[in-house]
Amino acid sequence: DAGITQSPRYKITETGRQVTLMCHQTWSHSxxxxxxxxxxxxxxxxxxxxxxxxxxxGEVPDGYVVSRSKTENFPLTLESATRSQTSVYFxxxxxxxxxxxxxxxxxxxxxx
Amino acid sequence: xxxxxQSPQFLSIQEGENLTVYCxxxxxxxxxxxYRQEPGEGPVLLVTVVTGGEVxxxxxxxxxxxxxxxxxxxxxxxAQPGDxxxxxxxxxxxxxxxxxxxxFGQGTILTVHP
Numbered sequence: 208d209a210g211i212t213q214s215p216r217y218k219i220t221e222t223g224r225q226v227t228l229m230c231h232q233t234w235s236h237s238x239x240x241x242x243x244x245x246x247x248x249x250x251x252x253x254x255x256x257x258x259x260x261x262x263x264x265g266e267v268p269d270g271y272v273v274s275r276s277k278t279e280n281f282p283l284t285l286e287s288a289t290r291s292q293t294s295v296y297f298x299x300x301x302x303x304x305x306x307x308x309x310x311x312x313x314x315x316x317x318x319x
Numbered sequence: 320x321x322x323x324x325q326s327p328q329f330l331s332i333q334e335g336e337n338l339t340v341y342c343x344x345x346x347x348x349x350x351x352x353x354y355r356q357e358p359g360e361g362p363v364l365l366v367t368v369v370t371g372g373e374v375x376x377x378x379x380x381x382x383x384x385x386x387x388x389x390x391x392x393x394x395x396x397x398a399q400p401g402d403x404x405x406x407x408x409x410x411x412x413x414x415x416x417x418x419x420x421x422x423f424g425q426g427t428i429l430t431v432h433p
């Protein structure tokens with residue numbers, strides 16, 4: 208079925224470890240986005256991509272790395288996880304206009 | 320700096336009551352979107368408003384975009400327990416490096432009691 212899927216759904220790791228969150232969409236959407244959701248902050252944009260091999264920083268990019276070698280995939284890597292990065296992470300995709308955005312079901316990440 | 324102020328943050332009401340959620344900014348947006356999110360799921364788009372003064376209705380939900388395109392409201396008539404969830408507003412800026420990016424409000428957690 209067409210859609211946007213995130214994996215894993217849940218992840219527990221330790222500070223200092225590298226962790227990668229995966230996002231895959233089957234619509235061939237140009238735009239893809241990574242957000243983090245924390246109580247009281249709504250959704251904050253980490254990185255986004257307008258097309259394959261084009262990425263740009265959002266509001267809170269520090270500590271995160273992204274890549275987009277293929278249109279359908281947009282992985283997010285925490286190179287050295289910190290407790291402040293404990294959050295729920297959402298990936299989204301959108302067509303050429305950038306809107307509306309279609310969200311995955313999220314990855315709940317806990318860093319101990 | 321939070322560019323979109325959403326209020327109230329929490330709303331607990333009885334079935335059948337009416338409610339309004341507000342989304343305010345000092346910035347002008349080219350469009351504003353409202354999303355609804357249920358536990359364990361991602362936000363789902365409810366509506367997009369584009370024109371200043373625009374009003375859109377979705378069954379018992381009425382969405383309005385301010386004349387100056389800086390604010391928006393969501394009104395629910397005769398709320399039902401199925402309306403329970405997190406409501407998010409999100410504004411889109413026009414053109415330049417902002418193209419495609421959304422700024423989200425903090426969200427309103429709505430609980431409707433039977």
